[in-house]
Amino acid sequence: MFEKILIANRGEIAVRIIRACREMGIKTVAVYSEADREALHTQLADEAVCIGPAAAAESYLSAERILSACMATGAQAIHPGFGFLSENSRFAEMCGKCNITFIGPSPEVMDKMGNKSQARRTMMEAKVPVVPGTKEAVYEAAEGERQAEKIGYPVMIKASSGGGGKGMRVAKSREEFQEAFQLAQMESQRAFGDRTMYIEKFVEEPRHVEIQILADKYGHVVQLGERDCSIQRHHQKVLEESPCCALTPKLRKKMGEAAVRAVKAVGYESAGTIEFLLDKHGNFYFMEMNTRIQVEHPVTEMVSGVDLIREQICIAAGEPLSVKQEDITLTGHAIECRINAEDPRNHFRPCPGTVEDLHFPGGCGVRMDTAVYSGYEIPPYYDSMIAKVIVHDRTRQEAIAKMRSTLGELVITGVTTNVDFLYDILYQEDFCSGRITTDFIEKHFAG
Numbered sequence: 065m066f067e068k069i070l071i072a073n074r075g076e077i078a079v080r081i082i083r084a085c086r087e088m089g090i091k092t093v094a095v096y097s098e099a100d101r102e103a104l105h106t107q108l109a110d111e112a113v114c115i116g117p118a119a120a121a122e123s124y125l126s127a128e129r130i131l132s133a134c135m136a137t138g139a140q141a142i143h144p145g146f147g148f149l150s151e152n153s154r155f156a157e158m159c160g161k162c163n164i165t166f167i168g169p170s171p172e173v174m175d176k177m178g179n180k181s182q183a184r185r186t187m188m189e190a191k192v193p194v195v196p197g198t199k200e201a202v203y204e205a206a207e208g209e210r211q212a213e214k215i216g217y218p219v220m221i222k223a224s225s226g227g228g229g230k231g232m233r234v235a236k237s238r239e240e241f242q243e244a245f246q247l248a249q250m251e252s253q254r255a256f257g258d259r260t261m262y263i264e265k266f267v268e269e270p271r272h273v274e275i276q277i278l279a280d281k282y283g284h285v286v287q288l289g290e291r292d293c294s295i296q297r298h299h300q301k302v303l304e305e306s307p308c309c310a311l312t313p314k315l316r317k318k319m320g321e322a323a324v325r326a327v328k329a330v331g332y333e334s335a336g337t338i339e340f341l342l343d344k345h346g347n348f349y350f351m352e353m354n355t356r357i358q359v360e361h362p363v364t365e366m367v368s369g370v371d372l373i374r375e376q377i378c379i380a381a382g383e384p385l386s387v388k389q390e391d392i393t394l395t396g397h398a399i400e401c402r403i404n405a406e407d408p409r410n411h412f413r414p415c416p417g418t419v420e421d422l423h424f425p426g427g428c429g430v431r432m433d434t435a436v437y438s439g440y441e442i443p444p445y446y447d448s449m450i451a452k453v454i455v456h457d458r459t460r461q462e463a464i465a466k467m468r469s470t471l472g473e474l475v476i477t478g479v480t481t482n483v484d485f486l487y488d489i490l491y492q493e494d495f496c497s498g499r500i501t502t503d504f505i506e507k508h509f510a511g
């Protein structure tokens with residue numbers, strides 16, 4: 065096992081990883097920017113190294129500075145968390161060259177999944193269902209239009225290098241196609257320097273359902289059930305839950321098995337997620353694979369009892385999975401709410417500032433993953449998520465009741481947050497009855 069791990073991240077995920085390491089008897093190195101001198105991760109780690117100015121490009125995104133910190137402190141492995149360098153295959157490769165273990169999949173597998181039209185082909189070969197659409201890359205609008213006619217409108221035009229909603233446009237009819245294609249391709253060219261596109265049938269009012277997997281170096285793969293992440297706003301998840309109330313045991317088994325096939329097809333190792341779109345008829349389609357630990361991993365931990373960060377570290381250290389598929393039982397229902405320092409009444413504008421009064425709720429089945437404390441100054445340079453509240457209870461209804469009472473008890477003053485907005489969601493009739501699709505927020509919170 066590793067003796068010392070460097071955590072190349074900040075905020076609640078850095079704290080989460082430090083805690084897992086400490087439980088495992090592993091020493092921790094935090095890296096921090098000049099804006100994060102007083103941050104909790106900086107204070108909690110055994111050692112902390114300042115790696116540069118506030119701007120992420122010069123600190124948390126600097127492979128060179130992070131690798132220097134790693135070598136200077138003698139850490140044997142780097143946990144990248146999520147965001148920042150977590151899905152950067154060149155960083156993973158540089159780690160390897162420096163004889164440092166990157167806690168995640170190999171750079172080759174990251175690249176294979178990072179190219180979305182290639183990932184689509186790989187999935188087709190592995191008999192994982194994909195949305196009907198193009199098999200080969202599309203570069204010209206005229207060729208795209210021919211393909212769209214074959215697929216049938218409405219279609220979705222997507223950037224091969226995209227993901228998370230960038231370089232993506234819907235064309236409802238032939239009339240809309242040319243402009244939609246040009247816009248999507250321009251956006252892709254600008255954001256990724258790549259004009260490779262692919263086209264899919266547009267799935268209307270889908271749910272976003274993703275399967276958590278773990279895979280070790282010896283070909284063992286397990287799936288830990290699904291998360292429903294349909295409650296999103298501009299591709300930012302707001303609330304996630306496990307299980308998804310739209311799945312029957314039969315469909316859950318089918319999706320889980322498809323996810324395992326997907327992972328085996330690319331020789332993946334580490335924790336990962338297969339994202340599916342689920343339509344109203346119970347058809348599911350592969351969207352993307354996330355080759356990192358995700359923000360919403362705690363809901364899976366709550367229903368499965370498996371510590372996903374610990375497993376990730378053990379896998380990277382060459383240990384076989386500690387759990388077999390038949391040992392994994394999913395119990396009850398978990399919900400996560402993301403608390404952001406933002407103003408829902410002003411276009412969700414980020415609202416950094418200093419936290420004054422703070423009271424964290426607790427009790428049976430209540431978990432807070434956060435890096436804020438009373439007196440903490442939230443820097444304006446990074447994303448606005450400041451805490452995750454996770455609850456676990458026997459049924460979805462009980463979990464909803466628990467989340468309502470938990471958010472009711474939470475006190476954060478000094479900064480504007482989205483807590484009241486989350487509270488509103490939890491009282492929407494459609495939410496309570498499980499009618500949640502990816503357009504839920506647009507539909508229920510106009511303007």
Ligand code: MV4
Nearest residue numbers: 195220227228229264265266267272296351502
């Ligand atoms: C789609 C889709 C409908 N049909 N693909 C959004 C981000 C990227 N992961 C894929 N996305 C979508 N792809 C087809 N063929 C609808 C979305 C989509 C979406 C998906 C999941 C969660 C929220 C979403 C919000 C808008 C659009």
